[in-house]
Amino acid sequence: MPHIKLEEGVPGILGPMLFSPHTAGPMNLLANALMQSDEGLSRGERELIGTYVSSLNDCYFCQTIHGAIASAYLEDDDWSFVKNVKSNYAETTLSEKMKSLLSIAGSVQRGGKNVTTEQIETARKNGADDRDIHDTVLIAAAFCMFNRYVDGLATTAPTDPDIYRNRAKKVIANGYSATISNGTY
């Protein structure tokens, strides 16, 4: 049961966002600016970083919805690729650049000061530029917020994968900013 009174049947982060629309607005704008950008990292890569950090934070709702969005972008129909990235990205077919960025994201998840100069150098050697590194750090940091918002209020989450598949389609079509304001959760 959630720690505060939230509308029933509204899953995950959408419950608190409906409770507090004046803070949900900027949070969705941030998600949109950060995740629905085509500059540098692809949308699928951005969602992979968010999914990985959400799995490190053990946030079921976030890792499942963002995993579903990543899978949709990456044509990973049975979710097996995203599952492998979460459990052991080093052994996947991801680019060396993405592997080094996920390593940085993992450090950010434990705390910003864990990011080392060596990790940054490795990422650059693998083709990452300032924008890629910036966006990786901010995506990882932002998911440390979203995950804590979802679990710190003990929100509920559906288990039916089709609910996440359907919501993923809506996010991909309309962006994050639109998903609360028009009630299409």
Add this chain to the structure above:
Amino acid sequence: MPHIKLEEGVPGILGPMLFSPHTAGPMNLLANALMQSDEGLSRGERELIGTYVSSLNDCYFCQTIHGAIASAYLEDDDWSFVKNVKSNYAETTLSEKMKSLLSIAGSVQRGGKNVTTEQIETARKNGADDRDIHDTVLIAAAFCMFNRYVDGLATTAPTDPDIYRNRAKKVIANGYSATISNGTY
């Protein structure tokens, strides 16, 4: 030295925000909506929660600037009260309500799932309502983002307290949203 190329002499979070204005915009709107609200918790109490979480995350820039803002609101001229809140809030003259909310904020800092039903019940017994609990969780979660953004990119921070005092006055007068766009950092 920061992990990416940031404008010199721009301290803390303001460097990455200048680097990436399209994500800074929503982040400042969120800070404004969350910290410059008079509904329920006072602005000084909101800043205390942000300062406390920043100290748990060992983020020098954030705990110093938000500590300076909290001190300005709470007429804590020599910063001794905020310092005591950071080191041992239970022994301060803070209200029992604020102490129980800081306890919740501390749990969120370690991860959302650490918030217990007992902590929520204690907060309610001490006068906290759904809005107070929601805002405490979201402030704590948001500072877990801001702190990681600042330290994950290894930004630099000035040590002169007057720089923080002066910036605190500007934030109190103009809000967070205005401090980047008009260049008054």
